[in-house]
Amino acid sequence: MRCSHWRRVPPGLLREAWDQVASGCVDRVVRCQLAAHDAGPHHGFLDDLGTYGTALWLRWGGAGEVGLAALPDCPAVAPGSDPDACCLFAGHAGGHTWESLDPRRQATGT
DSSP: OBBOOEEEEHHHHHHHHHHHHHHHOOOOOEOOOOOSSSSSOEEEEEEBSSSSSSSEEEEEEETOEEEEEEEBOOBBBBBSSSSBBBOOOOTOOOHHHHHHOHHHHHTTTT
């Protein structure tokens, strides 16, 4: 299951993100994309950067810390004949997106 924490992107960081992302579009509010967790930083996806395999994330913590992070994509892919790629960043905590977001895979262990 995905984390249930949401965060409004502060106006100054929103303007900075608009200047960096490939599409020029950034959501004003993002949800943490990691598996459910209470401790550690949260990460909300903003958009892909112009550099292949790198995305811009909003990272925030419990002490009011919030900032932008340009992070490389997670290289992991699911096992099987029709594998899904992980939609998170390299070195992320918790499971890969196909493990934490797809209840059918959780039930079957694939």
